Amino acid sequence: MSDLLSRAKELEDYGIDIRRRIHKKPEIGFDLPETVKLVREELKSIGFEPAACRTAGITALAGKPGKTFLLRADMDALPMKEETGLPFASENGFMHACGHDMHTSALLLAARILKEREGELKGTVKLMFQPCEEGVGGALDMVNAGVLECPSVDGAMALHVLHEKSGSVGYSRGTACASSDIFTITVKGKGGHGAAPHLCVDPIHIAVHIHLALQALNSREVNPDEMLVCSICQINGGTATNVFPETAVLKGTIRTMNGKVRSFARERLVQIAEQTAGTFRGEAEVKFLHEGVPPMENNRDLLDASIGYIDVLLGEGTCKELPRMTGSEDFSIISQMVPSVLYWVGTGSEEEGYPYGVHDPRVTFNEESLHKMAAIYANTAICWLKDHS
Structure with missing residues (x-):
């Protein structure tokens, strides 16, 4: 040796x-x-x-x-x-x-x-x-x-x-x-002037609510003994201070140590994003990079x-x-x-x-x-x- x-x-x-x-x-x-x-x-x-x-x-x-x-x-x-x-x-x-x-x-x-x-x-x-x-x-x-x-x-x-x-x-x-699943959530709203929010569907407002709602994944929906991290590390939307954009984008990762928890988290992320967007009259499309x-x-x-x-x-x-x-x-x-x-x-x-x-x-x-x-x-x-x- x-x-x-x-x-x-x-x-x-x-x-x-x-x-x-x-x-x-x-x-x-x-x-x-x-x-x-x-x-x-x-x-x-x-x-x-x-x-x-x-x-x-x-x-x-x-x-x-x-x-x-x-x-x-x-x-x-x-x-x-x-x-x-x-x-x-x-x-x-x-x-x-x-x-x-x-x-x-x-x-x-x-x-x-x-x-x-x-x-x-x-x-x-x-x-x-x-x-x-x-x-x-x-x-x-x-x-x-x-x-x-x-x-x-x-x-x-x-x-x-x-x-x-x-x-x-x-x-x-x-x-x-941990596992790693990289995702992109594209929120679709209706753009318009910032002075008339009632005529628009604000995708940034929706994106913020999706971000907050996803925090419940590990705090309320998974056994505390299990490791689950869902991190939103990028949010982009808008190009002007007085114009609502048509879309906003969130990007992040899910990490777990358990295959069943991983599958559950991927499924719930899609549900939470889509349903939260629907609550505020918008839409959300979730895409995962590769198979993770x-x-x-x-x-x-x-x-x-x-x-x-x-x-x-x-x-x-x-x-x-x-x-x-x-x-x-x-x-x-x-x-x-x-x-x-x-x-x-x-x-x-x-x-x-x-x-x-x-x-x-x-x-x-x-x-x-x-x-x-x-x-x-x-x-x-x-x-x-x-x-x-």
Whole structure:
């Protein structure tokens, strides 16, 4: 085990160079031409035969026929301007503020180790480089393209950076992350002059009442033991101070830890929006973005086994249990189909000089954690295949 970690450390400069190249040219959603090109070229240089997977995904295989273990990294950035001042900072208005550049470079570094040790593999390792995690839809796109087939995947793992002590590893048992359903409510009224409200149907007035009514979802309609968050994060309507607009738009998300609660909340959101609008002589149309993502489920057996692998690799007690997170991760789609596990790897705490968390334009990551992420990826796949050969 120490040999594998030592090898990852020896390859650290390779991983850091890849990370900085990706970081300097971030891309978002499914539009990742430069990132995809870089990943494909690196995989080929290592000795893999990368394959395209639907819109912008990439897969590659190592090992031999047998059980198959999948390692996933996401590649997309966020549509925000970077404010780090790093010498390799983005200049295109996008930013890897969620650490996906760390994920991708760590998996490429792990790929080098796996290729070097391919003869030791007691089965197949499938590498999954995924687009559009932030925008939601990337994992589903690759699943629909057959990423869990040919060969059929028996277990899966993903890593994500965390604003914690460098090299620390966290996990949650059972449901680890919330579901996410992104919605848009378009309120339709009747525009007119602000001085004559009786001749109009004010969509802003309706939108405000819909916002307030939705607060009853978690306070009055769901068991208090269940987690439910319904957040309206954007309201737009009107272009003048004295004119009622024809429409107003609300946008937000629903997050839960329970599939039944999720279905109920989606249904009630539509009912509340439509019926509240009707009360005030207007209309409301609700649209959900994609199919959303379900809660992330950590498989008990895989979690217990992989905790052991990581603690042997990095030191007893490295893995620590964390509270479940109300944020979402679309790796959850895979977790509903095959035994899966998601770990959070610390990439710098405030005490270590990293004061900002993910999705902050000033966030930076301790690159010393990168080789440990790569070692976790590679070692977990090697050990799990050995235990299930």
